[in-house]
Amino acid sequence: MVTSNIPTPAGSEVDGQPDFELVESETPESGLKTPTEEQAAATTASTESETSTGASLEQTSAEEDTDSESMIQCVYRHDCVYGEGCPQRWSKFSVQQEEQDKLEAEIASVPIVHRQTYMSEEKEWVTHSFTINNPHMRELLASALQGYFPDPDALDLQNWTFEPSYEPIVHRWHKFQTLQKEIQETSEDQEKIRAVDVLIGFVEPLIKPCIENLARISESGKVAYDDLWQVFPPGELAVTKIFGVETIVRVSRNHKSERRELFEAQVEYIEWDGSTCGGKKTWIPIAKYEGVQKVRAFDLVPLSFTENPQEVRERMKARGERFQKLRGYHYLAYDGFSVGMNIPVMRPVTGRVIIDAHAYYRDRDVVPAKMSAAETCPESGEESDQAEEGADSSDIVAIPSPQQSGDRQEDLSPLSEESCLMASPWLIGFELKTKRWARFCIDNLSDIQWNDKAFDNLVSRGGEKHLAWEFVEAKARSKHDVDDFVHDKGRGITILMFGPPGVGKTYTAEAVAERARVPLYVISAGVLSTKPAELESGLDRALELCRMWNAMLLLDEADVFLGARSDEGLTRNELVSIFLTKLEYYHGILFLTTNRFSSIDHAFQSRVDLFLPYYDLDAASRRQVWQNFFAHFGQHKFRGVTEREMDRLCDLNLNGREIKNLCKTALLLSEKGDAKGHDEQGRAMAEKLYMLAEKRVAALRLLGQGSDDRMVGRH
Numbered sequence: 031m032v033t034s035n036i037p038t039p040a041g042s043e044v045d046g047q048p049d050f051e052l053v054e055s056e057t058p059e060s061g062l063k064t065p066t067e068e069q070a071a072a073t074t075a076s077t078e079s080e081t082s083t084g085a086s087l088e089q090t091s092a093e094e095d096t097d098s099e100s101m102i103q104c105v106y107r108h109d110c111v112y113g114e115g116c117p118q119r120w121s122k123f124s125v126q127q128e129e130q131d132k133l134e135a136e137i138a139s140v141p142i143v144h145r146q147t148y149m150s151e152e153k154e155w156v157t158h159s160f161t162i163n164n165p166h167m168r169e170l171l172a173s174a175l176q177g178y179f180p181d182p183d184a185l186d187l188q189n190w191t192f193e194p195s196y197e198p199i200v201h202r203w204h205k206f207q208t209l210q211k212e213i214q215e216t217s218e219d220q221e222k223i224r225a226v227d228v229l230i231g232f233v234e235p236l237i238k239p240c241i242e243n244l245a246r247i248s249e250s251g252k253v254a255y256d257d258l259w260q261v262f263p264p265g266e267l268a269v270t271k272i273f274g275v276e277t278i279v280r281v282s283r284n285h286k287s288e289r290r291e292l293f294e295a296q297v298e299y300i301e302w303d304g305s306t307c308g309g310k311k312t313w314i315p316i317a318k319y320e321g322v323q324k325v326r327a328f329d330l331v332p333l334s335f336t337e338n339p340q341e342v343r344e345r346m347k348a349r350g351e352r353f354q355k356l357r358g359y360h361y362l363a364y365d366g367f368s369v370g371m372n373i374p375v376m377r378p379v380t381g382r383v384i385i386d387a388h389a390y391y392r393d394r395d396v397v398p399a400k401m402s403a404a405e406t407c408p409e410s411g412e413e414s415d416q417a418e419e420g421a422d423s424s425d426i427v428a429i430p431s432p433q434q435s436g437d438r439q440e441d442l443s444p445l446s447e448e449s450c451l452m453a454s455p456w457l458i459g460f461e462l463k464t465k466r467w468a469r470f471c472i473d474n475l476s477d478i479q480w481n482d483k484a485f486d487n488l489v490s491r492g493g494e495k496h497l498a499w500e501f502v503e504a505k506a507r508s509k510h511d512v513d514d515f516v517h518d519k520g521r522g523i524t525i526l527m528f529g530p531p532g533v534g535k536t537y538t539a540e541a542v543a544e545r546a547r548v549p550l551y552v553i554s555a556g557v558l559s560t561k562p563a564e565l566e567s568g569l570d571r572a573l574e575l576c577r578m579w580n581a582m583l584l585l586d587e588a589d590v591f592l593g594a595r596s597d598e599g600l601t602r603n604e605l606v607s608i609f610l611t612k613l614e615y616y617h618g619i620l621f622l623t624t625n626r627f628s629s630i631d632h633a634f635q636s637r638v639d640l641f642l643p644y645y646d647l648d649a650a651s652r653r654q655v656w657q658n659f660f661a662h663f664g665q666h667k668f669r670g671v672t673e674r675e676m677d678r679l680c681d682l683n684l685n686g687r688e689i690k691n692l693c694k695t696a697l698l699l700s701e702k703g704d705a706k707g708h709d710e711q712g713r714a715m716a717e718k719l720y721m722l723a724e725k726r727v728a729a730l731r732l733l734g735q736g737s738d739d740r741m742v743g744r745h
Contacts, residue, residue: 141167141225142232157236161191166225170213174205178264180283199233200240201263206230251335252322258293259284261325267333267451268297269342270314273369273376275455275471278333278346280448282311291318295330300350300404300452302357304387306441307449308401343451350450352472356457358440359579360385361549366474369456371467379461382478383470384549387458388438389578390467393571405446460575462549485541487658488534489651489686494642495534498525498542501640502582502619522616524637526592528627529644532685538642539584539621549581555588562604569612576618584621592622592630606631613637646683653680659693667697670716678720682727692722 123129137143141164146155162168168190175185175198192199199206213226244260247253253261262268266281279297286293293316301310314330325335333339364383367376371390391398445453456469488495505523527535536552543550551572558568576583585591590602591609610633613620624630627643647655656679660668671679684692696719 138163141228144232157194159191159193160232161189162229163190164225164229166219166222167229170206170209170226170229173209174199174202178202194236195240195259196233196237197259197263200237200244200260201265203237203241206233247325248334250322251325253325254322255293255316255319258316259286261332261335262295262330267448268295268330269333269336270297270330272299272455273374273469273471275473276342276346277455278342278451279330280452292316293318297330298402298452299454300353300445300449301401301454302353302387302457303398303401304389304391304458305398305439306401307354307357307404307445309404309452310399310401310454346451346453347447349455349472350445350453353453353455353457354442354445354450356385356472356475357442358386358388358438361478361547361579362475363478364459364461364470364475366471368459368461368468368470371458371469377468379468379470381461381463382549383459383461383475384579385457385459385470385475386579388440389460389575390458392578393467393575405449462551465553480547481544484537485545487662488537488541489647489654489658490534490538491645491648491651494527494644495538495541497640498538498621498642499545501525502542502546505619522613522618522620523639524613524620524622525640525642526622526624526630526638527642527644528624530646530685531625532687533644533647534686535623535642535644536584536586537686539582539623542621543582546582549579550584551576551579551581552584552586554586555590560590560601560605562601562608565605566608566612569609573612573616573618577616580618582619582621583616584623586623587625588622589624589626592624592634606634610634610637647685649680652682652684652689655686655689656680659690663693663697667700668693668715668719670713671719672716675716675720679723682723684723684727688726692719692726695722 121129123132141162143161143163145158145160147158148154149156162171168185171190172185178198178201179185181187207230210226210230214223217223240260243257247257247261262281262284264281264283268279268281270277270279277299279299282296282298284293284295294313295316296311296313298309298311300307316328316330325331326337333342336342361382361384363381365380366378368379369376387398455472457472457475458467459470460467485495485499501523527538529535539552540550553568553572559565572583575581591606610631613634614637622638653676656676660671696715699718700715
C-alpha cells in the first residue's frame with residue numbers, strides 16, 4: 031500500500047506506544063535511543079538551558095535585555111491526551127506541525143527515510159513506512175511498477191512512500207530483481223548501481239516473509255484467506271468463466287472488505303462493441319473462509335496455478351484469433367446456447383445467426399458502455415481476415431458484404447497476443463428464426479453449409495425461379511442504382527409471388543437467397559401490428575436491418591397490406607399507405623407472397639417489378655416433388671415405392687408442403703418396424719405412405735377443399 035510520508039504527530043501515544051517516531055537515515059544503529067533515554071536527554075537539556083540562562087542574566091546589564099532573548103531557548107511540554115500510560119514530552123516548538131515541517135525539511139534529501147514505531151508489548155521497533163527520495167531509486171521503482179496502478183501518477187501523488195505489507199513491491203519483486211541485474215551488467219553509472227543495490231538490500235529483508243509465503247502457496251496450491259492478495263496481484267492473468275465458458279482475464283486490482291467479509295478481485299477481459307475492442311471490467315468475489323483452501327477451487331484461478339497453463343494459453347489464443355476475425359458482420363451457423371442481452375437467460379439455438387454488434391447498438395438505439403483501450407499490433411499494418419463464405423463459382427452472385435458497403439466505422443486493427451488471450455468467448459448476434467438479439471459463443475459458431483441443391487430442387491412449371499434469380503443477379507452486378515425522378519425512390523426490387531398454398535412461393539425466396547449467399551429476413555404479416563404507428567416502427571426495423579446486412583426481405587402472407595383501399599376501412603387504408611411509402615424508399619430486394627391476387631390495390635400493382643404466378647402442381651410436377659423429398663430424407667428408406675405406386679401418388683392432388691409432411695409422417699411410423707427385413711420394411715413404408723396420402727385428400731374433400739377448389743389456374 032502506498033501512503034503519505036507524514037510521520038505520526040508527536041505528543042501522543044496509543045496503547046502504551048511512545049509518542050514519537052525514529053527517523054533513520056544512514057546513522058549507526060548504536061545512535062538510536064529508547065524512549066526512556068530520549069526523555070532523560072530532553073530533561074537534561076532543559077536543566078542545562080535554565081542554568082545557562084540564570085548565569086547570563088546575572089552578568090547582563092538592563093540595556094542588553096533585548097539581546098538576551100536570542101540566548102533563551104523556550105521548550106514546551108506536550109502532554110499526552112490519550113491516557114495515563116503516555117509520558118510527557120518536551121519540544122522547542124509550541125505547535126507540533128512546525129516540528130513536523132522542520133523534520134520533513136531535514137529528511138527530504140535522505141535517499142531512504144525509514145520510519146519505525148516502538149511496540150511496547152514486543153519491546154521492539156517495527157517499520158511503519160519508508161519513503162524513497164533518491165532519483166535513481168525512484169527510476170527503478172517507476173520501471174518495476176509500470177502499469178501496476180490505475181493512475182500512472184500514483185507514485186508521485188503518494189510521495190513514493192510504502193507501508194507494510196508492501197503489496198506493489200511483493201507483486202513485482204521478480205521485476206525488481208531482473209532490473210537490478212540488467213543495471214549491474216549494462217550501466218556504467220556507479221552511483222546508479224550503488225543506489226539500486228542499496229534499495230534492493232533495504233527492501234529485501236522487509237518483504238522476505240511474504241516472498242517465502244508465496245513460495246509455499248505455489249508449492250502446496252493452498253492459500254489462507256488473509257494471503258489471497260498475494261496470488262491475485264494486478265496484472266496477473268487468471269482463468270474464470272463468463273456465462274459458463276472458460277475465459278482468461280487480467281486482474282486489475284483487489285480489495286478485501288471486512289464489513290462484507292469477502293475478498294474481491296476486479297478483472298478485465300476484451301470485448302467488441304461494434305466499433306472498437308476494449309477492456310470490460312467486472313468483480314469476482316471470494317467469501318471469507320477459515321484455514322486454507324485450494325487455489326483451483328475458486329471461481330477465479332491464476333493461470334500459473336492451472337493444471338496445464340500452456341495448453342490453456344494455446345486454446346484461448348486460438349479462440350482469440352477467431353474473435354478478432356469475427357468482428358464486424360458475419361453470417362454463420364450456430365449450434366449451442368445463447369445468452370439474452372437484458373436478462374442473461376440461456377436458450378438452445380440451432381440455425382443461422384448474424385454476428386453484428388454494430389447493428390445491435392444501432393437497432394436498439396443505445397450507446398455502448400465505455401471501455402478501456404485494448405492493446406493492438408500497429409506494426410502489423412494488416413487488417414484481420416474476414417471469414418470466408420460460400421464457394422467460388424461463377425453461378426454464385428457476389429452481393430457486397432456490409433464491410434464493403436462503406437456504411438461502417440469499425441476499427442479492425444489486429445489485437446496483441448495478450449488481448450487475444452483475454453478475448454471474450456461471446457459475441458453479439460441476431461437469431462434469424464426468433465428475431466432476437468443475444469450473445470453467441472464463439473466455440474459454437476461455424477461456416478454455413480450452403481445448400482446449392484435448394485434452387486435445383488425447386489419445382490416450378492413456368493420458370494418462375496429463373497426469372498427471380500435473374501432479377502437478383504442483375505441488381506447485384508449492376509454498378510449503378512436506377513433512381514426515380516425523386517432522389518432515393520425506386521432503387522429496390524419488389525417481387526410479388528401469388529398462388530395457392532404449398533406450391534413454392536416461400537421456397538423460391540429461400541432458394542434464391544441461398545444461392546445469393548445472403549440472409550433471408552422472413553417476417554409474417556400476422557406478427558406485425560395492425561396499429562399504424564406500431565406497423566411503421568416494425569417495418570422500419572426490418573427494412574433497416576436488411577439494409578445493413580444486404581439481406582433479402584420476405585414478407586409472407588402480405589394480403590392485409592396489399593388489399594385495395596376503400597371508403598369504409600380508414601385504418602386499413604392507412605396501413606396500405608404506410609406500406610406503399612416504405613416500399614418506395616426501400617433499396618433492397620423484397621419478396622411478397624399472397625394467396626389473393628385479385629384484391630391487390632392498383633397503386634401497389636404499379637410498384638411491383640416482377641409478378642410470379644404459381645399454380646397447383648400437375649402430375650409431372652408432383653412426381654418431381656416426391657422424388658426430391660425421397661432423395662432428401664434418404665432414397666433407401668423409400669425403396670418400396672414402385673413406379674406403379676409412384677403413379678398412384680402423383681394422381682393425388684397434393685401440394686409441395688403436404689408431400690413433405692407425408693414423407694416425414696411415414697418415416698416416423700415406419701421406425702417401429704426397424705427389426706423387419708429390408709424388403710418387408712420398404713413394402714410397409716410404401717403402403718403407409720399411400721394410405722396417409724389418400725386419407726389426406728379425402729379429408730380435404732370433406733372440408734370443402736377438393737382439387738377444383740384448390741386450383742388458381744390451369745394450363
